[in-house]
Amino acid sequence: MKLNFSGELIEWRGPSPFYFVAVPEDxxxxxxxxxxxxxxxxxxxxxxxxIGQTDFTTSLIPRQGTYLVPIKNAVRFGETLLLGDLVAIExxxxx
Numbered sequence: 001m002k003l004n005f006s007g008e009l010i011e012w013r014g015p016s017p018f019y020f021v022a023v024p025e026d027x028x029x030x031x032x033x034x035x036x037x038x039x040x041x042x043x044x045x046x047x048x049x050x051i052g053q054t055d056f057t058t059s060l061i062p063r064q065g066t067y068l069v070p071i072k073n074a075v076r077f078g079e080t081l082l083l084g085d086l087v088a089i090e091x092x093x094x095x
């Protein structure tokens with residue numbers, strides 16, 4: 001399953017700051033339908049992501065009826081992404 005969307009780069013403060021982009025709710029529903037097949041535990045889903053010229057792997061985290069895409073610092077810095085930026089994401093969920 002390949003999805004393309006854009007979302008705002010947000011920060012969630014924990015022991016150290018983490019950055020995410022929320023999957024739009026309609027696409028989150030599509031992912032949730034496939035979650036039973038692809039999830040490896042507690043609802044997280046492994047994905048391949050492309051932002052700009054950067055490819056990386058991560059796991060979607062379920063949150064408030066959709067999913068969050070964690071954005072690694074190496075990606076954030078490499079693509080010069082700032083808090084609040086609109087980020088175009090290509091996401092592949094391997095079914």
